[in-house]
Amino acid sequence: MKKGVLLVNLGTPDNPxxxxxxxxxxxxxMDERVIDINAFSRFMLIKGIIVPFRGPKSAKSYQEIWTEEGSPLMIYTVKTTELLKQRLGDEYHVEMAMRYQSPSIESALAKLRAAQVTSIQVIPLFPQYASASTGSVHQKVMEIVSKWQTIPSMSFVNSFYDDDLIIEAYAQNGAKHKPEEYDHILFSFHGLPQRQMIKADETGKHCLKVANCCDTITGANRFCYSAQCHATARLIAERLNIPKEKYTLTFQSRLGRDPWMQPYTSEVIDQLAKKGIKKLLVFCPAFVADCLETIFEVSVEYNEEFKHAGGEHVQLVESLNDSPLWIDALERMVRGA
Known part of the structure; x- marks a missing residue:
């Protein structure tokens, strides 16, 4: 009998x-964990405004990064799955899914069920925990499995923001670009609304109420996405001997008018260019696979914004993709070493 492993990434359109x-x-x-407002307002916002207007624009962006093999995020997630299968051998049955679109979590779980695995370990492919990503995957899996007559032993990976192998993998990718030759370093993470960080503070007394509330992981913020992002950036910087004054942590991809986690990447890029910064190196450690937010948003949009403001070049540090160290880290998670 085999043990089951389910890798889940965010998702990608079937075509651009x-x-x-x-x-x-x-x-x-429309996921209530992604846009966490009341159902009616979410429906009107998404169906009436965002999707009709954002759809064509996003399609053009996807067309810029699409390859003959398909979406980069899909390509690297498939490669990661295949490499992990090879590492784990016959003792494990590994499946991959996307939280949104194909292959679905339901179809992947059905394959594991049909294989009669003795257990299922769910690994959402997001280094830092957020309700809108990891939490949504966990909820979806539990909703599906709860309908099964017999449920195998289940386990869930919550986060791996400080895993030493993963920190080393990001650091090795960054080292290829010689960070010491850049004027400044950005650690740009995907943004989330501030209200979601506040909701994650079960004490109600820490988030945005304590000075530098994200600088250290504590009992109050142990599940805080922002605090975990700060920890990831700090660990990578320490591994590469990047001094604190030479790097900035920022958040990208904001949506809507509500305040999101700050500072915003786009604003910091503009400010740095106006201060005379010419060469900018950008890590995106919220992503394990290069995707629209890295390949297009950073390498194209932010690069153009930076040049327009007086800078010369924004260099993206590639994501983990199919790095051997990334596969090492996943293997260790699965085996519990």
Whole structure:
């Protein structure tokens, strides 16, 4: 009998055309953990404003990064799954899924069920825990499995923001670009609304109420996405001997008018360029696979913004993708070493 492993990434449209992108955005943004407002307001916002207008624009962006093999995020997630299968051998049955679109979590779990695995370990492929990503994966898996007559032993990976192998993998990718030759370093993480950070503070007394509330992991913020992002950036910087004054942690991809986690990447890029910074190296350690937010948002959009403000070049540090150290880290998670 085999043990089951389910790797889950966020998702990608089936193709880069507007109808497929709108379908993806609808499923993604209608998730109550992603847009955490009342159901009626969420429906009106997503169906009436965001998807109709954002769909065509996002489709053009996806077309910029799409390859003959498909979406980069899908390509690297498939490679990661295949490499992990090879590492784990016959003792394990490994499946991959996307939280939104294909292959679905339901279809992947059905394959594990059909294989009669003795246990299922769920690994959401997000280094830092957030309700809108890891939490959503956990909830979806539990909703599906709860309907099974017999449920195997289940386990869930919550986060791996400080895993030493993963920190080393990000550091090795950064070292290839010689950080010492850049004027400044950015650690740009995917943004989330501030209200979601506040909700994660079960004490109600820490988030945005304590000075430098994200600088150290404590009991109050142990599940805080922002605090985990700060820890990841600090560990990578320490591994590469990047002094504190030479790097800034920022958040990208904000949506809507509500305040999101700050500082915003786009604003910091503009400020740095106006201060005379010419060469900028950007890590995106919230992503394990290069995708729209890294390849296009950073390498194209932010690069253009930086140059317009007086800078010369924004260099993206590639994600973990199919790095051997990344596969080492996943293998260790599965085996519990």
């Amino acid at each position: 055309q507007t109808p497929a992108v709108r379908k993806y955005l609808n499923e993604f943004l």
